[in-house]
Amino acid sequence: MNIALSATPERRLRLSSQTLVTIVFLAPSLLLLAVFLLYPLVSSLRLSLLDWNGLGNTARYIGLANWAKLAHDAVFWQSLRNNVLLAVASIAIQLPIALALAVLLEKAGRGSRILKVLYFLPLLMSSVAIGVLFKQIYDPNFGPLNVALQAFGLDGLAKDWLGDPHFSLGATIAVIIWQNAPFYMILFLAGLSSMPAEVNEAALLDGASEWTIFWRIKLPHLQGTVRTAVLLSVLGSLRYFDLVFVMTGGGPEGSSEVMATYMYRTVFSSFQLGYGSTIGSAMFLIVITVAAVSMYFTRRYATEV
């Protein structure tokens, strides 16, 4: 009785001090999140209800008019469609390339270190530099790509890559994939390195072919990593900005416009801060919905990687 009485307040005291510690240690990051994430989010939702050029006290509250306009804005839907195409290309082309590179490099072992570095290089280059470089490569008058195609007699394939609305998006996506594939290659390499070597050896002893080992052992082992990679590339594709901005500026005629470049143009070239915020908020809602849904459906594959 006596002991219990004295123990209770002590424990309560310890608990509350623990709560205090938790609060104190979380406070800086919570504060940063609130200031740099939560506040801009809420404030851009608020801005999306205004007709405002971003200057002085001229804002006019117009309710959901911007959102109604967005729903009928062909350019926005075109840009969303381009974002989706980019996401599909990332999953269907970029990830298999990254996976193939990772499996081959892992198989090659130590001898492949120089290749690892080489393949990793595009990721280290600034997007602007890459954009300028590929603008030169695609140039229809001087670019090495068309010169090479013509040298092989493939004149019909030498297109106006960035200037023709039919090819501009594809040409840009190809560069985006070239730049980002190495990131996923590293991700898959990390996943593969955590696979116990015995499993592989046992399979070899049992006479399994490389093909079988890949499909039956390596790929299932990478389930969690693949899930992460898919999620990252979908979210990255929906938010994409830099190479599109540098290489085509969303053009020609909006053929390579993505949501982020459209938002930028609306705010900074057309002076429509209110409508630009609507585009930004819509982009956020789309990204968060896609993220939530895909995380929900893939939760059974959850791993740390």
Place this chain on the structure above:
Amino acid sequence: MAYPAFAKARSIVSASALAFSLCAAVSTAVQAEPVKTITAWDQQTNASSSKILRDAADRFEKANPGYKVEESHVLNEAYKTKLKVSFGADQPPCVFENWGGGGLHEYVKSGQIVDLSPYLNKDPAYRNRFMKASWDVTTFDGKTYGVAAENAAAAVIFYNKEVFRKYGITPPKTWDELLHVVDVLKSHGVAAFSLANKNKWTGSMYYMYLVDRIGGPQVVKDALAGKGKGFEDPAFVEAGKRIQELVKAGAFAPGINGLDYDSGASRRLLYSGKAAMELMGAWEASTIANEDPAFSKDLDFMPFPTVPGGKGDARDLIGTVGDGFLSISTQCKYPDAAFKLIQAMTDEQAMQERASNDHKLPPVNNVKIDDPITQRLQKMLADAPSVQLWYDQALPPALGEMHKDTTQALFGLSLTPEAAAQQMQAAAKKGG
């Protein structure tokens, strides 16, 4: 138990209050000898251009003791963003460079810009030094909000004299002569024009000139004022048709809508001899002289040709008389001093330095020019019955974007001239 804690807290509060008031006392003591700072932003990043402004600021500081000019030079796109963000965040610079036209009007409508008319009315000698057309760009509803500072520029057709001589052709004065030149050059495997139209304002130059040559300078002014048929005036439709006629005739080196002017894609076509002409702002002459001095010797320029049956004067120009305009934000604490700073930045010395050291054509009447190309341009500007400001700067920003988008689509042959005109007029009606 509670009371002592409270007392302690109270003593802390009063102690800090004391400390605070001490600080305040100290800071007022410092303010007894105040330095009045005037911030001045511009986009003149190269060494000689920014030195002209700094020297002018030094002259201002010397003549007005107690003031200090804090300047910053930021390049083009970043400058536009920085300016917008600073005004949006209520921390605008005192004096800042802008492009006049629809963009400046946007700031004026929001009450962000000081009306300079009272200052200018007091000093007619200063006002009359400037080319008359320079004031049109910064005057809205009879009030003037900016002073032209940097450079007068008009779009002209630069051409390669050597190529013209080689194929026995002369600079075209009319549309039909132009089509003939296109054909001759094409038969020799040379494109008539190089155009880098990823940037859109580059192709817009053809459209603006065609509208002027076909319908005269009043058409776009009426369209802006919402008079008549606006942007559906036949002159706009006709201009679109002429552009597509040129495209279909193979007048342009391939890839127009994907080529980037900023990375020199259009000039490279000139240097390599793959294209013979480029319609571009007069600044191109000095860019080319820097990039390829040898080529520069073969370079000449001509005005845009006339169109049969058109109402426009062959001497009309598209361009800007000033390029960089200096304005004062209403949040500036010392507008009187800021105007003096603007005067220093546009005084005789600064203007002459712009001409002599910077190869510019300052927007004033009394400056001496040595460079022959700039001299000819100065005369063209002086003789021009009309100098129409670039549409993308004259129009309200959203409408300017629409103009650039539709014009790019005209070049891409994916939009009919009628549809382009309709889209423009619909957007103009909505108030841009």
